[in-house]
Amino acid sequence: MLVCRQASKSYATERGVVSAVTAIDLDVPAGRFAAIIGRSGSGKSTLMAMIGGLSRPSGGTVEVDGTDVWRLSENARAAFRNEKIGYVFQFASLLPTLRLIDNVALPAMLGRRRPVPEIHTRAAGLLERLGLGAYFDAYPSEISAGEQRRVAIARALINDPALLLADEPTSDLDEQTEIEIMDELLAVNREVGTTLVLVTHNLALADQAEQIVHIANGAIVA
């Protein structure tokens, strides 16, 4: 499902070239739950961004579901991200002017592959499943941070992605909410079979994964 070969990322700064990720080789089979762990600044979010088609690698390749993400044209990569990858960020990432149901429906609306009523039915179903059935018409500012994270998960699932990437999705949440969010992600992985890659520095969360990738100074150490 996910194959990285010699994936690297470096930045040119005034003080010279800074290497964020160095020659990473990674294989995550379809349907697996993998956790990428490491300290802050170790390069795990940068690796995640390269996998998700959000940040172009300086070198190496990233294949998702058999497609070399970075060999695609810009528009093709946008369509690929839309169709194949779901992304849950480490911060509240909802558009404040849209109702919750519209936030969830947005990726499908942008993808233009399904009729609008079908998209809204599916968005409503996802919100219902995540316990937010009473808040279809609410705006992000009217719900809690944990609920916002659930809406972001629903949005990530609207197009039935093959790969779900979660970048520290519970970093600013209380312990109980963190458990609830993780339960939702694990349910998606186990019930639907969606490949889940989770970036975290919480070892307790990582312990639930089938595969743990430990990164330090931009390289895999275990």
Next chain:
Amino acid sequence: MTGWLLTSLALQNLGRRKARSFLLIAAVAIGSGVVFTGAALMRSIDDSMAVGFTRLGADMMVVPDGTLTNITAALLTVEPTDLVLDADVLARARLASVGRSAPQKIVRVEHSGIGSHHDLVDLIGIDPARDFTVQPWLKEKLNRAFRHGDVILGAGRDAPLDSQLLIFGKPHVVYGKLGRTGVGTHERGVFMSFETFDALAAAMPLHGGARPAVLAPGKVTGFLVELAPGATALQARFAILSAIKGVKVVTGDSSLSGIRQGLAALLQGILALMVLMFASMAVMVSVLFSAIVTERRGELGLLKAIGARRAQMIGMMVIEAVIATGVGGALGVTLGVLVMRLYERSLVYYLENIGVPFVWLDLPRTVAVAAAAIVLAAAIGALGSFYPAWRASGRDAYDLVRGEG
């Protein structure tokens, strides 16, 4: 579907910062209103000047040396004389100080069939395309173009419009009648195109003398001349006398030339100001949308991350700007119409009361100027927002999400 979605997002974004959106719309409304009102009034003033100033006569008259001329306050027609000039003599000289020039032929006749038997009638040939001292005085005319066989009567003559007028037995149609000018030749004249004049010349009986030289094709009695912008009467006079032998230059009231040239320069200045105003609006919109894009980097990154194409991201920002500036443009035009109403009730009313004609821009051209002002305002929004949106959309989604785009 996506178009509606992007428009909906753009509208919601405008609603997020109501005060900022209001100020942007207000700024564009003021700019567009000034440009619309300025353009409409400028065209109206230009048209009014064309009528008003040309009614005051030419700046100078070029006639054969030796011609007797009556100096009047307004140079509207040449005087009858036996002397002639070549019709292309001024054009051949190519003088920079000479602007428009209207050639005229004049012959004074009797027994023409106009008026009583011994009435002296001035038949005056004009080039309708170059004339600027006769047609502006038209008080009434037929609702069609001036053509071969038509005549225009001076204020001192009377015949119904569209009636037939026999001149030396040849039928002519009364196309129009002129207002009172106080210039004798102008008031007594019967004006016609060169083509009609030449056709009539063949029918004119000779009474024991030679045929007047002016009846020959390619000959004219003289020219009424308007100075080129910036040129003085002295410069033009010197240039004409140096380049063309055997002519006399009669100068009109130089203060009128100065006023006309000054107003023309003022109108050009207003046009330049309007162009500058639109340019500054474009810069303002661009700066504002650069700031808006910076403020929304995270959201743009998020949109990109969930699969928005570059064109969709640019489209959303451009639609937002076009809606704001288009609404501003429409409001500006509305304000402009109100301002022109006030103008009409005050200054124009006063001018018309003292006999100064003010020619308003006609409705189709006013609508065209209004539409152009709105479209230009919207185009400024599109241009001003395109570059910041294009730059941001080209960044990596990850950089945008982290606020580094």
